[in-house]
Amino acid sequence: MLPIRRAALLLPILALTLSASNCKKVIVEAATPKLPEATQDGKNTFGCKLGDKVWLPGSDHMLLPPLDADLTGTGFTLRASDDHNDAPGWEEFNLSLNTTSFVPGTYTLRNGLTARYWSRENDLNNIEDYIAGSGNTGTLTITKVEPRTKTTTVLGNTVTSNFTVVSGTFEFTATTSAGKTITVKEGRFDVQAF
Template sequence: MKTPFILLFILGLLSASACKKETEVDALPKATQEGKHTFGCLVNGKAFLPESAQAISITRRKPLEAYVYRTDLLVSAMGQGYVEFALRNAFKPGTYLLGKTSSGSYGTYTEGAGRHYTDADHPGTVTLTRIDTVAKIASGTFQFTAFAYHSGEIVTITEGRFDTRLK
């Protein structure tokens, strides 16, 4: 009588260890610093990745863009919505705070007609791990909370990572 119980127990352990549930974070690209031109984050817990260029070919924008203008950095990605952040005076690695758009360092999330912004009550951070204007690479991690002024909706962006080629 003990033998069937032991066999069932062992089979249960084996099947539990063989099933590895993939999470939303697993769908995101790895955090690298090589200019792989990758971007990903979780928007309210759901994976957000840029669409392929063919999927949004009717717009002039590319699915993933990164620019440096003087010492400011702008990174934007289009997928099922639009995630963007800008950093003022981002000329060296470090952690930068995101706040009001008037500060020059801010984050936004847009989906449909809803546009969400960081502000003093809904801040965030970007940690630049590499900014290299010679090799044209900007890499790092980010997270922020954004607020829609019209609807009051709050969107949480977490687990963000980017490894972009600069234009």
């Protein structure tokens, strides 16, 4: 009879231990950054893997938006930044595509694409500037280009704005002037370009 009692006492303790370890696992998984879904609705999302780390834009203030997209008659520019208080302090991706015919398709470093990643500490020291140049590889695949109009009411006035949904994927390697190289992969974005 004694072994059954011990088992009966140990069973709730074992269940609590397993339950606590599962909670810890759920909390860790929820805190781990994940790439945004690959959407095509103008949700203003951006994400990539910088090496093996998921990189997402973010801002500690409202003065500078962490994601900005411009579409003009000469091309498309996308800037994503993270101005956080921990090291390195400020990071930014810049993707540009010079073309007068902006349509879905895959563009490379040799046909109009420029790609750059840079970082610095909050005190403006230790700037690292990675530029995708002739010795690097890189592609930008535009999957959607769709002009849209949005009408809203601001202080009783109707305001109409025109923008273009631009969605796609990207990957590239880039190098500093000192020869350090980074790999950017699984990049994706879904933005409203003005």
